[in-house]
Amino acid sequence: MNTRVIEFSTKGNTHILNITPELDRILREENVRDGILFLSAIGSTGGITTMEYEPGLEKDLRQTFEQLFPYKTNYAHNSTWADDNGHSHLRSSFLKTSSFVSVTGGKLDLGTWQQVVFIDFDTRPRDRRILVKIVT
Amino acid sequence: MNTRVIEFSTKGNTHILNITPELDRILREENVRDGILFLSAIGSTGGITTMEYEPGLEKDLRQTFEQLFPYKTNYAHNSTWADDNGHSHLRSSFLKTSSFVSVTGGKLDLGTWQQVVFIDFDTRPRDRRILVKIVT
Amino acid sequence: MNTRVIEFSTKGNTHILNITPELDRILREENVRDGILFLSAIGSTGGITTMEYEPGLEKDLRQTFEQLFPYKTNYAHNSTWADDNGHSHLRSSFLKTSSFVSVTGGKLDLGTWQQVVFIDFDTRPRDRRILVKIVT
Numbered sequence: 001m002n003t004r005v006i007e008f009s010t011k012g013n014t015h016i017l018n019i020t021p022e023l024d025r026i027l028r029e030e031n032v033r034d035g036i037l038f039l040s041a042i043g044s045t046g047g048i049t050t051m052e053y054e055p056g057l058e059k060d061l062r063q064t065f066e067q068l069f070p071y072k073t074n075y076a077h078n079s080t081w082a083d084d085n086g087h088s089h090l091r092s093s094f095l096k097t098s099s100f101v102s103v104t105g106g107k108l109d110l111g112t113w114q115q116v117v118f119i120d121f122d123t124r125p126r127d128r129r130i131l132v133k134i135v136t
Numbered sequence: 137m138n139t140r141v142i143e144f145s146t147k148g149n150t151h152i153l154n155i156t157p158e159l160d161r162i163l164r165e166e167n168v169r170d171g172i173l174f175l176s177a178i179g180s181t182g183g184i185t186t187m188e189y190e191p192g193l194e195k196d197l198r199q200t201f202e203q204l205f206p207y208k209t210n211y212a213h214n215s216t217w218a219d220d221n222g223h224s225h226l227r228s229s230f231l232k233t234s235s236f237v238s239v240t241g242g243k244l245d246l247g248t249w250q251q252v253v254f255i256d257f258d259t260r261p262r263d264r265r266i267l268v269k270i271v272t
Numbered sequence: 273m274n275t276r277v278i279e280f281s282t283k284g285n286t287h288i289l290n291i292t293p294e295l296d297r298i299l300r301e302e303n304v305r306d307g308i309l310f311l312s313a314i315g316s317t318g319g320i321t322t323m324e325y326e327p328g329l330e331k332d333l334r335q336t337f338e339q340l341f342p343y344k345t346n347y348a349h350n351s352t353w354a355d356d357n358g359h360s361h362l363r364s365s366f367l368k369t370s371s372f373v374s375v376t377g378g379k380l381d382l383g384t385w386q387q388v389v390f391i392d393f394d395t396r397p398r399d400r401r402i403l404v405k406i407v408t
Binding site for chain 1 (some may be wrong): 306307308321322323324326327328329331332333336340366367371372373374376381382383385386407408
């Protein structure tokens with residue numbers, strides 16, 4: 001099983017990054033025609049999903065995360081570590097840090113308006129790593 | 137890696153469809169004894185999960201989606217496209233469009249009261265495709 | 273494809289259990305260096321995700337589930353079965369009962385503060401089974 005690594009920097013604070021171009025590049029470089037890419041973001045304050053990556057939805061999605069899992073200073077996690085990222089952990093556990101994308105005929109099995117995104121919920125800029133396992 | 141396609145029409149508006157019979161049929165036709173089915177719904181306004189597929193829960197689940205990600209006309213996405221399905225995209229990004237079901241001894245690894253469902257969050261009837269990758 | 277089973281008892285009521293030690297044990301016993309573990313929890317009232325497994329976040333996560341999917345007696349599901357676990361099903365459908373963890377160099381691809389957890393949303397103690405399919 002081949003493994004590739006995607007590395008990048010984020011701004012944190014629910015920064016949404018389109019990682020589809022990186023996956024396309026891996027596909028080409030590894031010459032995958034039919035298979036599955038299994039993505040694992042390392043850490044407990046990020047998340048992976050798909051969306052139509054356009055500024056309007058980016059704003060809506062960030063707002064929805066804030067409404068459902070608001071930034072608050074009084075999470076029990078924050079007391080444990082004198083930290084302020086309790087909400088980041090909650091968002092990550094709900095969205096999950098792993099996901100897969102299958103490949104057919106050398107193309108990702110996504111809709112025309114569908115991209116794979118990594119979301120960084122932490123409260124500061126971070127360097128992130130996503131491991132990509134390739135099964136063919 | 138073998139690929140199968142499931143195609144069907146939906147009513148949209150958080151229509152919940154039980155796709156377990158289709159998966160059972162694929163298992164039998166492909167003679168899978170032990171393996172995993174990887175499901176990828178194409179598009180950014182659907183979702184895949186499991187549930188006890190009975191009318192009461194169907195109602196509860198639809199109501200929960202409406203409470204957490206309400207239909208509203210003023211999502212930023214709607215302004216971008218003069219569209220009304222901002223909430224559909226949000227629901228899809230949270231639930232995700234991919235999922236897997238493993239198979240042991242020729243049977244899906246599900247509970248007695250557990251079915252695999254596709255949910256169409258878009259605001260109109262749609263023709264949908266789910267790609268099923270079979271790993272054994 | 274090798275299959276292992278993890279079995280354990282829970283207290284129900286959104287009891288969060290760290291199953292990472294079990295996965296580590298399976299890795300060693302099966303001698304997995306590079307691969308993926310695919311986890312399927314059987315039943316429609318549990319869920320699998322990752323989190324920083326510490327008491328503060330455990331409390332925050334349980335509270336968040338209660339806020340987003342509150343215990344209520346008047347879910348339609350409860351009327352169907354004269355049951356009281358409608359909220360358990362909703363939580364399970366949102367979090368999902370399946371997840372995967374990849375393995376590189378004989379170690380789970382997780383952050384230092386990231387554990388794999390099973391959450392039992394049912395309203396009573398349960399005996400649970402998670403099937404682990406090993407792909408290398």
